[in-house]
Amino acid sequence: MSHKNFGAKAWLQPMPVGIIGTYDQNGRPNAMNAAWVGQWDMTQITISVSKHATTVNLLNNPDFTLALADRRNMVAADYVGIVSGNKVPDKVAKAGLNVERAEFVNAPVFTNFPITLECRLVQKIGEEVPGGGCNLIADILNVRCDEAYLDAAGNPDLDKIELICYDSIGNNYRVLGKVVGRAFHDGAALK
Numbered sequence: 001m002s003h004k005n006f007g008a009k010a011w012l013q014p015m016p017v018g019i020i021g022t023y024d025q026n027g028r029p030n031a032m033n034a035a036w037v038g039q040w041d042m043t044q045i046t047i048s049v050s051k052h053a054t055t056v057n058l059l060n061n062p063d064f065t066l067a068l069a070d071r072r073n074m075v076a077a078d079y080v081g082i083v084s085g086n087k088v089p090d091k092v093a094k095a096g097l098n099v100e101r102a103e104f105v106n107a108p109v110f111t112n113f114p115i116t117l118e119c120r121l122v123q124k125i126g127e128e129v130p131g132g133g134c135n136l137i138a139d140i141l142n143v144r145c146d147e148a149y150l151d152a153a154g155n156p157d158l159d160k161i162e163l164i165c166y167d168s169i170g171n172n173y174r175v176l177g178k179v180v181g182r183a184f185h186d187g188a189a190l191k
């Protein structure tokens, strides 16, 4: 079978679109788009960050939030990924994000987004990576979800929420799709 090799690419799909919320040293909130995010353990995530205002905030204060970006807030999510708080001090207001202090960590929650993880940095992995960034591991202390987006069983309803993913092949945002099967279940048909 013929195929095409592309070499090393950041093409693991789907990539989440997370919005990191931090306070700077004066208590001013900042927001940053982060797609290089993954579940690390049951209650831990990993984030690869370059040198940004957010990175400095994170290294000064380990607490942050990670909102999962949804279709309704896609423009704001992209805006905080192309503008730096270093250059635009009122970036959060310009993005139209509403801020509330998190309950479990010392970090801002942007209530526009339906689901938010409240996290605390626990480890910086490896040496500095090219570009001056680093890889971070953080504990998830709490996950909160706007009650308007819960299903009948009381869990976040992904059909209602319409999370977006970052398509690093085409540089697009895509909506997380419909249910096509049941995990830990449908494979049993082949047992």
Ligand SMILES: Cc1cc2nc3c(=O)[nH]c(=O)nc-3n(C[C@H](O)[C@H](O)[C@H](O)COP(=O)(O)O)c2cc1C
Pocket (backbone or CB within 6 Å): 030, 031, 032, 033, 034, 035, 036, 037, 048, 049, 050, 051, 052, 053, 054, 055, 078, 080, 081, 082, 083, 084, 085, 086, 133, 166
């Ligand atoms: C789709 C998308 C994904 C991004 N993912 C990351 C990421 O995972 N890590 C990172 O360091 N920067 C990432 N960025 C870049 C930052 O969001 C961007 O540089 C931002 O302006 C930094 O803001 P700050 O300086 O206010 O913290 C991403 C940007 C976009 C648009």
